Structures are given as C-alpha cells and as structure tokens.
Amino acid sequence: MTPTPADHRASVDEHHARVAALLAGLRSTATETVALEAALGRRLSEPVHSAVALPPFRNAQMDGIAARAADLAGGRAVPVVGTVAAAPGAVAPLAPGTAVRIMTGAPVPEGADAVVPIERVVMTATEAGESAAVADAVPSGAFIREAGGDLPAGGEVLAAGTVLASRHIAALAAAGRSGVEVARRIRLAVISTGAELAAPGATLAPGQIFDANGPALAAAARAAGCEVVLQERSSDEPEDFAGVLARAAAEADVIVTAGGISQGAFEVVREVLEPHGAWVGSLALQPGGPQATARFAGVPVLCFPGNPVSAQLSFELFLAPVLRELAGLPARTVESRRLTVDLDSVADRVQLVRARADHAGGVTPVAGPGSHLVVAMAHADRVIVVPAETTHLPAGSEVTAWVL
Amino acid sequence: MTPTPADHRASVDEHHARVAALLAGLRSTATETVALEAALGRRLSEPVHSAVALPPFRNAQMDGIAARAADLAGGRAVPVVGTVAAAPGAVAPLAPGTAVRIMTGAPVPEGADAVVPIERVVMTATEAGESAAVADAVPSGAFIREAGGDLPAGGEVLAAGTVLASRHIAALAAAGRSGVEVARRIRLAVISTGAELAAPGATLAPGQIFDANGPALAAAARAAGCEVVLQERSSDEPEDFAGVLARAAAEADVIVTAGGISQGAFEVVREVLEPHGAWVGSLALQPGGPQATARFAGVPVLCFPGNPVSAQLSFELFLAPVLRELAGLPARTVESRRLTVDLDSVADRVQLVRARADHAGGVTPVAGPGSHLVVAMAHADRVIVVPAETTHLPAGSEVTAWVL
Numbered sequence: 001m002t003p004t005p006a007d008h009r010a011s012v013d014e015h016h017a018r019v020a021a022l023l024a025g026l027r028s029t030a031t032e033t034v035a036l037e038a039a040l041g042r043r044l045s046e047p048v049h050s051a052v053a054l055p056p057f058r059n060a061q062m063d064g065i066a067a068r069a070a071d072l073a074g075g076r077a078v079p080v081v082g083t084v085a086a087a088p089g090a091v092a093p094l095a096p097g098t099a100v101r102i103m104t105g106a107p108v109p110e111g112a113d114a115v116v117p118i119e120r121v122v123m124t125a126t127e128a129g130e131s132a133a134v135a136d137a138v139p140s141g142a143f144i145r146e147a148g149g150d151l152p153a154g155g156e157v158l159a160a161g162t163v164l165a166s167r168h169i170a171a172l173a174a175a176g177r178s179g180v181e182v183a184r185r186i187r188l189a190v191i192s193t194g195a196e197l198a199a200p201g202a203t204l205a206p207g208q209i210f211d212a213n214g215p216a217l218a219a220a221a222r223a224a225g226c227e228v229v230l231q232e233r234s235s236d237e238p239e240d241f242a243g244v245l246a247r248a249a250a251e252a253d254v255i256v257t258a259g260g261i262s263q264g265a266f267e268v269v270r271e272v273l274e275p276h277g278a279w280v281g282s283l284a285l286q287p288g289g290p291q292a293t294a295r296f297a298g299v300p301v302l303c304f305p306g307n308p309v310s311a312q313l314s315f316e317l318f319l320a321p322v323l324r325e326l327a328g329l330p331a332r333t334v335e336s337r338r339l340t341v342d343l344d345s346v347a348d349r350v351q352l353v354r355a356r357a358d359h360a361g362g363v364t365p366v367a368g369p370g371s372h373l374v375v376a377m378a379h380a381d382r383v384i385v386v387p388a389e390t391t392h393l394p395a396g397s398e399v400t401a402w403v404l
Numbered sequence: 405m406t407p408t409p410a411d412h413r414a415s416v417d418e419h420h421a422r423v424a425a426l427l428a429g430l431r432s433t434a435t436e437t438v439a440l441e442a443a444l445g446r447r448l449s450e451p452v453h454s455a456v457a458l459p460p461f462r463n464a465q466m467d468g469i470a471a472r473a474a475d476l477a478g479g480r481a482v483p484v485v486g487t488v489a490a491a492p493g494a495v496a497p498l499a500p501g502t503a504v505r506i507m508t509g510a511p512v513p514e515g516a517d518a519v520v521p522i523e524r525v526v527m528t529a530t531e532a533g534e535s536a537a538v539a540d541a542v543p544s545g546a547f548i549r550e551a552g553g554d555l556p557a558g559g560e561v562l563a564a565g566t567v568l569a570s571r572h573i574a575a576l577a578a579a580g581r582s583g584v585e586v587a588r589r590i591r592l593a594v595i596s597t598g599a600e601l602a603a604p605g606a607t608l609a610p611g612q613i614f615d616a617n618g619p620a621l622a623a624a625a626r627a628a629g630c631e632v633v634l635q636e637r638s639s640d641e642p643e644d645f646a647g648v649l650a651r652a653a654a655e656a657d658v659i660v661t662a663g664g665i666s667q668g669a670f671e672v673v674r675e676v677l678e679p680h681g682a683w684v685g686s687l688a689l690q691p692g693g694p695q696a697t698a699r700f701a702g703v704p705v706l707c708f709p710g711n712p713v714s715a716q717l718s719f720e721l722f723l724a725p726v727l728r729e730l731a732g733l734p735a736r737t738v739e740s741r742r743l744t745v746d747l748d749s750v751a752d753r754v755q756l757v758r759a760r761a762d763h764a765g766g767v768t769p770v771a772g773p774g775s776h777l778v779v780a781m782a783h784a785d786r787v788i789v790v791p792a793e794t795t796h797l798p799a800g801s802e803v804t805a806w807v808l
Contacts, residue, residue: 179605206493217570
C-alpha cells in the first residue's frame with residue numbers, strides 16, 4: 001500500500017505562525033527575587049546599580065610599601081613606621097617622610113601616593129626599626145588602585161536582561177548584592193493522555209504501555225528553562241481530561257498535551273478543546289502530522305500527537321525555540337552535514353529524520369521512521385530536516401541537521 | 405617602573421600536570437538513585453536494560469481496521485465485529501473472516517495480520533452492523549508494530565555513562581524506569597579568605613570589601629556540574645582557616661580556596677597548608693601568578709589567588725575543564741578570532757585577556773588588565789589566550805579565544 005494521500009495539510013510555516021500568535025503573550029513580566037546562590041542561569045529583570053564604588057577605597061595592587069613618591073626620590077631611605085593589612089578598620093594618614101608596609105588590597109593611607117612592590121625595596125634595619133629605599137624612580141600613582149576605578153558608586157553593574165553566568169555573579173557580589181530580581185521561569189504543565197498509559201515503575205497490565213511522553217516533555221521543558229508545575233496522565237474520559245486541564249490552567253503559563261488529537265474514536269483532547277475553539281488539523285510534517293492549538297481558561301495549550309517520537313519532535317520544532325529564547329538560552333545548533341546513505345522522503349511532507357553524526361562531517365539515519373521507536377531516538381544525536389518538496393537525497397547530499 | 409622580573413616561575417603546562425595528578429582520584433565511583441524528574445543532565449552509572457519489550461505488544465500503527473490480509477483479498481467485504489481501543493484489558497482473538505475497528509497503539513488481536521488505515525477502508529452498513537472492504541491489496545504485516553520492534557525485553561536501553569537528555573528520559577520511561585542510578589555530582593567546597601571580606605548584603609566598614617570570590621567560584625562550580633556543599637569566608641587567622649578547612653574536608657571531594665598564597669605578611673592558606681606539604685609557587689601566568697595545591701585530610705585543595713579576576717580565571721583554566729569532563733558536560737568552546745587593536749603582553753607570561761567578540765570575527769580587549777576589575781570582566785564574553793613568548797600582537801593577528 002502507498003502512504004495516505006495528503007488532504008488539507010497545513011504547512012510547518014503556517015503552524016509556526018499559529019504557535020507564535022498563541023504564545024505572543026507568554027513573555028511574562030512577572031519577576032521574583034532569588035538569592036545569589038540560586039541566580040546562575042537566570043535573567044535579570046532590572047538593571048543593577050552598585051551601592052558602593054568598586055573598589056570601595058584606594059588600595060594597594062601589590063605587597064610592598066606605601067609612601068609619597070617624592071620622599072623616595074634619588075634612592076632616599078625613609079623610616080617604615082607600621083604595617084597596613086587588608087582588614088577592616090580606619091588607617092591613619094601617613095606622616096611626611098615615612099613609609100608603611102602594605103599588603104595587596106589594603107587601604108593606601110591618606111598622604112601616600114605610590115606603592116612599591118616589596119621585591120624592589122631595599123629594607124635596612126635601623127636603631128629605630130627599619131627603613132626602606134628604592135633605587136628606581138617611583139611615579140606618583142604607581143601600583144595604586146583608585147576607588148571607583150572599576151565602577152563609580154551608583155554605576156550600572158549589569159543591564160536588565162543579562163543571563164547570569166558566574167562572572168556576573170562575581171560582579172553582583174562585589175557590588176554588595178546578596179540577591180537579585182529575575183524573570184520568573186515560564187511555568188509549564190504536561191498532560192499525557194491515553195487509557196493505555198501506566199506510570200513508569202508500575203507493573204504493566206495487558207494492553208498497557210509506560211508513559212514516555214510525560215517524563216520526556218517535562219525534561220525537554222526543563223532543558224528549555226521552564227519550571228514544570230504539573231505533570232499528569234489523563235484517561236480518554238473527557239471529564240478526567242477536563243479536570244486535569246483545569247488544574248493545569250490554574251498553575252501554568254502554558255500547557256502541553258500529548259495524544260488525543262487524531263482521527264480515531266477516542267480523541268479526548270480534541271473532544272474537550274474543540275468546543276473551546278481549538279484549531280485541530282494535520283500538518284505537512286512527518287512525524288508530527290496531527291497538531292492542535294487552543295486556549296483554555298486563557299492559558300495557551302499546545303497539543304502534540306501521542307506517539308513519543310512525534311511528541312518529542314513536535315516540542316523541539318514548535319515550542320523549544322520559543323521557550324529557550326524566553327529563558328535567554330542559546331538557540332539550537334544547526335549544522336550542514338553530508339548524508340552517508342541514500343534517503344527517500346515522503347512527498348509533500350517536511351521529514352524529521354533521527355540520525356547520528358560521525359567525525360568526518362557525515363550523518364546517517366538511525367533505525368526506521370516509526371514514530372514509536374523511542375529507544376532508537378534516544379540513540380540519535382542529530383535530526384535531519386528534509387524539505388517538503390524533496391523525495392530523494394542521494395548519499396553525499398548536504399543536509400541540514402539539528403544537534404540534539 | 406617595569407614589571408617585576410620572572411624568578412622561578414612554573415609554566416602553565418607544569419601546573420596543569422600538577423593539578424591533573426592531584427585530581428586523578430576525583431572521578432568518584434559513588435552513585436545515587438534519582439527520580440526520572442531529577443535525572444536531566446545526570447550521567448548514568450550503569451547500563452539500563454528494559455524489563456519489557458518495546459513495544460510491549462503487537463499494536464496498530466494507524467487508526468483503521470485489523471483483519472487477516474487474506475480475508476480482504478480481491479476487495480472482499482468482511483463484517484466488523486467490534487472495536488479495539490488503546491486501553492488496558494485482554495483482547496479476544498479475531499474470528500476468521502471478520503475484522504475489528506482498531507485505534508493507533510491498540511493491541512492487534514491474535515489472528516489479525518494487517519491493519520488498514522481507515523481512509524482506505526470502505527465501510528458499509530449491513531443488517532448485522534457494518535462491513536469493511538479495501539480496494540488495494542493488503543500485505544500481511546501492514547501497519548503493525550511488532551512487539552520488541554524497538555527493543556527486545558532485556559535489551560540495553562542506554563549504556564553506562566550516558567548523560568541524560570530528554571530523549572534518553574523518554575526511553576527510560578518507556579522501559580518502565582521511574583528512577584535511575586547516576587554518578588554522584590562532585591561535591592565542592594569554596595573558602596574565600598581575607599580579613600577584609602564582608603558578606604554581600606552587609607554594610608561595609610572602612611577597609612572592608614564584599615566577597616566576590618565565594619559567590620563567583622560557587623557559581624562556576626555549579627556551572628561545571630558540581631554540588632557546592634560549603635561556601636564560607638575565613639579570616640586571616642590560621643585557627644579560623646584550619647577550622648573551615650576541616651569542615652570542608654569532611655563534606656567535599658575537592659576544596660577551592662581564594663587568597664592567602666602570595667608573599668605578604670598574612671598569607672593564611674600558605675601558613676596552614678605548607679606544613680601539610682602544599683606546593684606553593686608562582687606561575688608564568690597573568691593574571692593568576694600565585695597558585696598552590698595541597699591535600700588536606702586526603703581531600704585535594706586547589707588554592708587560587710584572591711584578586712577576583714585571578715580567582716575566576718584560575719578556576720576556568722585549571723579546574724573547570726576537569727569538572728566539566730567528569731560531569732559529562734561539553735568542553736569549553738575555543739575560537740580563532742582576529743584582534744581589532746594592537747595588544748602588548750608581558751614577556752614570559754601566558755596572558756589571559758578579557759575581551760568582547762564582534763559579529764565580524766573580531767575580538768577586542770575590554771578595560772585594563774587589573775585583576776580587581778570584576779565589573780569589566782562581567783562585561784567580557786571572551787578570554788584571549790596570549791602565549792608566554794608573545795610580547796606584541798598587531799591588530800589583525802589571529803588569536804585563540806575562549807568563549808565565556
């Protein structure tokens with residue numbers, strides 16, 4: 001038998017536009033305060049200004065002596081009258097014609113205008129203690145870090161929108177921040193549907209399969225920067241699904257469902273959401289043909305097919321890019337690779353082919369196209385995207401591949 | 405004044421080797437069980453085999469009818485005697501010369517050897533109910549997914565060492581796993597030293613600065629896949645530092661310290677660790693010259709300088725690659741870029757220059773080289789690595805740059 005002919009299939013581009021419209025309001029303005037320890041990878045929701053100058057005070061760049069540069073001119077020895085450590089406490093002004101030992105980071109005493117690294121100082125014991133002399137000329141300002149040299153007090157440490165890496169957290173800490181205001185993560189709910197689904201870890205009854213979609217879509221959402229606020233299975237009973245959906249809508253910014261949207265007799269997602277104005281249709285896409293979008297209690301709902309490969313690839317294609325952008329994560333890596341074997345593709349369908357890359361720039365499809373082949377997909381590391389109009393690609397063709 | 409001349413400086417390569425030897429035992433064999441919800445990004449510590457075949461039973465690939473292919477030959481109509489849903493429960497064998505409606509994923513009844521998609525079936529109402537006929541020839545096995553077609557029962561779902569992405573979690577769930585055994589994260593302790601350090605969020609007394617190193621190194625460790633089990637500040641009192649160190653050693657696989665290892669008068673890390681056989685020295689590296697390594701109560705200790713830029717770059721250079729490899733994270737991205745300006749570099753020192761990339765393949769140093777410029781470093785997105793022997797690079801030179 002030949003494949004089912006296409007009838008009224010929407011293009012992938014049309015569906016991207018439909019999803020974009022549905023999710024247009026998803027960029028939340030909600031923020032939350034997190035401690036610096038929990039801020040890694042979060043996106044600042046406001047510019048951060050420093051309460052203090054950085055450095056907060058004039059300090060020594062090296063271990064050495066602090067003195068007036070002029071007092072050291074011509075190699076003249078000056079008495080060393082004390083030591084200034086990098087430690088709390090006020091530091092006495094430096095009397096003219098004297099020097100102090102000083103440690104890196106310690107406040108430079110008022111009156112001193114130069115620090116000389118200890119390796120360049122000739123220290124001599126005297127009756128009164130010790131004296132210091134420097135052979136080379138010492139310029140005023142040498143080895144001194146001025147207060148505010150990195151940032152003046154009130155200066156902007158980081159702009160709003162910065163996605164925080166460790167170097168940003170260093171700057172925030174240096175500026176005295178123990179917590180920051182960040183964009184709240186997108187709260188996502190996952191509902192997998194199907195009377196046949198059992199919880200992983202249970203014992204399978206005849207006719208049951210373990211639910212792969214719930215754990216897979218929840219993990220994909222976390223990888224895309226979301227907080228998963230609900231992950232439940234629903235039977236094919238409309239009351240059951242409507243109940244889960246209501247709980248999801250009360251908690252989530254966006255809801256993802258798997259299953260229940262094709263042409264069969266027990267299509268619970270379709271049955272419950274069509275009266276709410278859902279768009280339900282078929283795309284020129286394989287796997288991932290059946291798709292739906294809806295809004296339930298104001299919350300956008302993306303409905304993916306129930307075959308686990310279809311559900312995962314639908315998430316990657318339509319939702320992950322939006323979520324990653326909102327979370328400030330880098331876009332998916334897309335490569336050009338050379339097919340190692342011939343590849344046939346169904347006409348008038350964008351085909352998403354699970355594949356593995358090699359070290360020679362090649363890419364090879366793995367296993368078959370069946371959208372139930374969840375283990376085979378786990379062993380893939382690329383997805384080849386075959387355009388709708390392409391029906392055959394000879395070995396050696398350059399193809400576009402997503403890096404998984 | 406000219407820079408301090410080099411004296412007995414160890415090379416960066418020597419120190420890499422010293423750190424590698426120190427950390428050779430760090431690959432922990434310790435494992436822990438985590439729920440599937442918490443398994444994203446973790447590394448499997450054992451191969452996972454499936455308790456069930458995948459699929460667990462022979463099932464329909466499409467919504468349609470299930471029948472004996474031979475019974476449909478020549479377009480013959482057969483009575484439709486029932487419906488099989490994708491739902492738990494035993495399914496009765498198919499009587500010869502009959503068909504059943506069947507849903508995607510539903511068990512194919514014993515006796516049936518083909519599924520025909522509903523779009524290709526001509527259904528006719530009869531007195532007894534309805535009958536089904538198919539115009540095209542139906543091959544035996546059509547649209548049936550055989551039990552074990554993805555993986556036989558007992559087959560390996562994933563190999564030990566797999567770093568779990570969402571597609572792996574899908575396969576684990578499909579195989580019935582609700583939790584997995586993964587390598588325990590490396591437990592890392594961070595101790596920042598210096599009497600001058602105040603907790604971010606506190607009010608600064610004269611001579612105090614906020615501790616940037618603690619939060620920065622903890623965040624860098626988390627970004628490199630570690631669990632941070634301790635993050636404390638220590639004064640310059642040996643008893644204080646030894647106390648924190650003992651607490652750290654009781655909890656951590658590896659300890660990182662900042663400060664207290666140079667030539668000043670209050671070098672607490674050096675003072676406490678030299679009696680334990682610490683290596684303390686200077687590297688041909690800027691920033692990051694002072695470095696030390698030790699073992700305390702059997703736990704490896706990496707000691708970085710206290711200037712926050714030096715501490716962060718030391719972590720990136722010497723520790724992050726080891727930790728990322730242990731966590732199964734990808735290696736740092738290194739690029740070749742074109743300098744947009746002239747760059748001078750101190751002789752006989754590997755120089756790590758904070759810089760920003762542009763969209764034309766260029767890279768431009770940011771701010772000055774001062775290792776206290778923590779805000780300037782936050783605004784960098786690259787680090788240019790200048791080899792020790794290089795003292796001048798004209799604008800246009802190709803340089804090696806890490807992506808931060």
